[in-house]
Amino acid sequence: MTITPPALSVFEALESEVRSYCRGWPAVFDRAQGSHMFDEDGHTYLDFFAGAGSLNYGHNNPVLKRALIDYIERDGVTHGLDMSTTAKRAFLESFQNNILRPRDLPYKVMFPGPTGTNAVEAALKLARKVKGRESIVSFTNAFHGMSLGSLAVTGNAFKRAGAGIPLVHGTPMPFDNYFDGTVEDFLWFERLLEDQGSGLNKPAAVIVETVQGEGGINVARPEWLRALAELCERQDMLLIVDDIQMGCGRTGAFFSFEESGITPDIVTVSKSISGYGMPMSLALFKPELDVWEPGEHNGTFRGNNPAFVTAAATLDTYWADGQMEKQTLARGEQVEQALRAICEEQSGTHFRGRGLVWGIEFEDKPRASAVCKRAFELGLLVETSGPESEVVKLLPALTISPEDLDEGLRTLARAVRETA
Template identity: 85%
Template sequence: MTTAPSPLSVFDSLESEVRSYCRGWPAVFDRAQGARMYDETGRAYLDFFAGAGALNYGHNNPVLKRPLMDYLLRDGITHGLDMATTAKRAFLESFQNAVLRPRDLPYKVMFPGPTGTNAVEAALKLARKVKGRESIVSFTNAFHGMSLGSLAVTGNAFKRAGAGIPLVHGTPMPYDNYLDGQVQDFLWFERLLEDQGSGLNKPAAVIVETVQGEGGINVARPEWLRALADLCRRQDMLLIVDDIQMGCGRTGAFFSFEEAGIAPDIVTLSKSISGYGLPMSLCLFNPELDVWEPGEHNGTFRGNNPAFVTAAAALDAYWADGQMEKQTLARGEQVERALLGICDENSALGAHYRGRGLVWGLEFADKSRASAVCARAFERGLLLETSGPESEVVKLLPPLTVSAEEVDEGLEILALAVRETS
């Protein structure tokens, strides 16, 4: 008697052990639309992960799919290095008109490569080139990417260990509320900068996330971010905001730092900048920092023209009238109300929540509970992931285009999953 092979057998036998998301979601997915994914048996799953933030506008959004299909069908340029193309021009014009001009931001736009860590590497390299210094300051529980420069400013010990070599020229400082409000903001950092005996090399830049996504949904207060920006100005350090996961509207405004009223020297974007989940990243910086020599930083896949097409379509459709921000904030309030109810019901478990816009985290006194909740949610048809250094936080990251009804549906499943794992 022969038995049919498991639908996951080829992945188990051939794909590297490094794979991760598929272990928590043991299904073979076949198609997706909006806020839902479907496995090959046709079972639907509500997606509250959205490609780790790469799908802010949902799966296969028809507003973006149609321009992409038209572009491909007319044999539009697919691979363009850094050549001038009509697709790139359309994106740059849309980005300038929908994002930069309304916010009075003078940034130059650099296409450093297809992924977020490419943008971070470019930002770090540029800061060092401009200032002539090597050291970069980052923050506890930061995550900035998996290549060596990005790992050097990442806090997670497990991810850092994967480098296999010493990670140098990065110095961590306490993130907002890391010391539970017992120490004045930046007291330690500023003292080290001013003390000639501290041993801290003068940094070229400080890199920060306004909300630490992978670090556990840690939300920096606007006043903390303003104080950081002021410190950078006074100490002649560039301020880099990593907006790879929290930008493109995730917290409400297009850039996550807008609420704080700051204007970073350098900004990194990726994930949802293409709108469709296609690889694309940007490094934005003030014009006086544009000291690159032609070809000094390049990459074969920095000209992903199909991504330019969908990116321009997303900007034109969702960022011309301000409605996207209003909808995201409204959905965020809906999520917060539900999380408050879940925490009230599970106060004995030490449940508490935090977040902004449409990124939220739910944590329990028992750090292992987050993984159990996510596993149970998957069984009930909801895709959730954990975050934090010990995977102790249930992370909610639905598409910004999710409907109010879908939000309620997902939160009801989450509440059941918490109840059933108590």
Template identity: 85%
Template sequence: MTITQPDLSVFETVESEVRSYCRSWPAVFDRAQGSRMYDEDGHAYLDFFAGAGSLNYGHNNPVLKRALIDYLERDGVTHGLDMSTSAKRAFLESFQELVLRPRDLPYKVMFPGPTGTNAVEAALKLARKVKGREAIVSFTNAFHGMSLGSLAVTGNAFKRAGAGVPLVHGTPMPFDNYFEGTVPDFLWFERLLEDQGSGLNKPAAVIVETVQGEGGINVARPEWLRALADLCVRQDMLLIVDDIQMGCGRTGAFFSFEEAGVVPDIVTLSKSISGYGLPMSLCLFRPELDIWEPGEHNGTFRGNNPAFVTAAATLETYWSDGSAMEKQTRARGEQVEEALISITEENPDDVREYRGRGLVWGMEFHEKARAGRVAQRAFELGLLIETSGPESEVVKLLPALTITPEELDEGLRIVARAVRETAETV
């Protein structure tokens, strides 16, 4: 694909140096629909990024767009803090009827603010308030957000360094298979909890991702998650599952922890909960944990009513028969896995491992810098993919759940080509 160098001058002179994705994809995007984005010159890009998981149902999904336009055209409330509105009521009723009740989940719903890290901060604060303890245990290679509390339970050294202050009251433990099966699960963690001389303060909670997206697509086994849940019960710790990127159907079921059969005490959701890419997040928790005083945790933009509208439309469109969405995602995931098997077999000396669940997959290379070159070549060929892992050593595939089999196959062929062609340049 021949690309004319776009005019990036205003971004380079006015916007902060902190910008990142635009450096990997030097195009000026103008419109998007479904699984494709278009730059201002009309070049099309197949999207295997999906707004970092915020667009599980594609760009400008027509059903969700219609609901949003109708709401705005009738002058529906756009900003309402935590006031009761018809849009919020419609979302809560849909969420209760289509998500919570079918799964026998009794959670109370809190709107802590519009982003994922807002939900994590609320979860950590609530856990500490309930248990009266400060310490939180997280896991190696975890990512939970960019505000200070979330960074304290994030593993990435580069992200943590940006805080500029000590990140306290968080203790990391080994994630599943961190020692590649040579150490029994939770041996170190439980020993520290039981040893009065270990120096580990009794944690209020444990926070975990069932699949570590930013950490390199590290997939926790169901039995590991069940053992963690049991450990939390035995040691009087709350279990927090961060489902911000892996929830809303990304791994197949609506919640990523369903396969393991665990019921977390607290769950955080964001990204695709609005369905349309509009900022929205939820903190869900068992009713007995709802000990907040009115106004004790608030935020100006926690009541994003346009997001409530698209979120309700998303649930009614895609989750009124949740099994259909789940089956489709799993089928698309099998399509991805087959392609990654072929790529691995064709490049046995280059690909270290592929791994994933549902429609989140990663491919790790022996040479860590290779992943970045694959992503760059894929962009040149018209595909948007990013890298993940502590050293950006994993190519990350995160297409929309609504992508067609033909689009998925097209993108996977580009990935295979990018792997081949970057091998030739080494």
């Protein structure tokens, strides 16, 4: 496919230099449906990006679109702060019946604001309020958001530097396999907790991603997560699982921590919870942690009622019968086989992932960006991740057909070969 760079003058003239994705994908997109996006010049792109994981059910999913249009056409409430509405009630009932109750999860639900970092800020704030301590432990290569509290528990040096002020009250610890199996899990962490001379303030909580998406598709083992949960319980620390990108079925189960059998104290959810790509986030926590005073944490856009509508439709459509998880795991096996073949053919490459989140790491680190560029030229949207953008990251929609998935994987293999 030949791509003619579009006229981008209005974007270059008016939009901030902070824009990023548009630099790697120099097209003006006009329409999207399912796993495809279309630019204004008529080119078609297969989407293995899915709105950075916010479109797990594809673009303009027809079931969700119909629910949204019907709601808007009957003049349903659009903006309601935290007022009680029929849309919120329908979502909460669906979430309880389809997600919480079948998993025996006791969580209270908080709507902290429209984005993932709002949920993380609320989780950190609540943990500190409950425990009366300031310090939060995070992990190497973690990413939790771009607001100041979230940045303080994020590992990426480039993103942290953008804060412009010291990021305090956060302490990083080694993520699973950070030392390539040469150091016992949590040896350093537990030694610091128990040593009165270590200088580590007693943490209020530990925040972790079960799969580090922005950090390079680093997958935590179930036994590592179980050991972390046990450590938190022994040391009187809350365990926060950031499920913003890996939740909502991305790894197979609705919550990415289900495979490990743990029950975190607090869980943050966003991205695909609305199902339709609309802003929405949740902070979930055990009932005994619900120590908020009314209005103590609030926000103008914490009641996105159109998002409640599509979220409820998503849960009722895709999570009532257990088929979504089975389909995701089957598609994941399809991806794994293709990536294994690519890496067997190409030296200096390694792959890893779970469900429908996968990455190919390149020892020649700039090559990952070159692969993404060539993939775009061939009509496939993929992005990089990792501290040095050394990983090509795959986030196809969970609803992608086997045929589209196979086509995208063949295109990716071609892009890898042609950048060797």
